[in-house]
Amino acid sequence: MITLGLTGSIGMGKSTVAAMFADAGVPVFDADAEVHRLQGPGGALVGRIEAAFPGTTGPGGVDRKRLGEAVLGDDAAIRRLESIVHPAVAEARAAFLAAHADAPLVLLDVPLLFEAGGWSQVDRIAVVSAAAEVQRARVMARPGMTAERFESILARQLPDAEKRARADFVIPTGGSLDETRAAVDAVIACLARPAGG
DSSP states (O other), X not given: OEEEEEEOOTTSOHHHHHHHHHHTTOOEEEHHHHHHHHHSTTOTTHHHHXXXXXXXXXXXXXXXXXXXXHHTTOHHHHHHHHHHHHHHHHHHHHHHHHHTTTOSEEEEEXXXXXXXXXXXXXXXXXXXXXXXXXXXXXXXXXXXXXXXXXXXXXXXXXXXXXXXXXXXXXXXXSSOHHHHHHHHHHHHHHHHSOTTO
């Protein structure tokens, strides 16, 4: 099995690209979706997050807006939150890999692959990338997004140029969906080649 880590900065089109891999038959582990499940109604982490950050949960699970406000710009709070979330996501990822042990290729969709050290646990890395102005327009169109929040998120992420430099594959997402899909298909074809091929 080849594990391909997929990452990219906010607004670069990572979810769209992950869906393209899934459509092509590649099993996909979505770290963000797993976090939502763990923090959703009845989620395994809701109680621990409430204990660490009082007032950030309710009947619907973690209130992501309140939690974001509680940790925004506070490195110690972010580390405390990560110490709760990251081990639970790692456990879910291990279960996913065990369940798909016979697959020739699996995709691990991890937003902070470089920042959280996950790059060392994959065989290859693909980075999604678009021009900075495309990224900004996409992110600022999101409900509740502010320029301050966008800049704060960017400050915690490795710059796009550094991600591209460390990637085995760069998947451009600033053009048409067909162009992006062609790039995804090329990555799959490259990784599906027999050894020595």
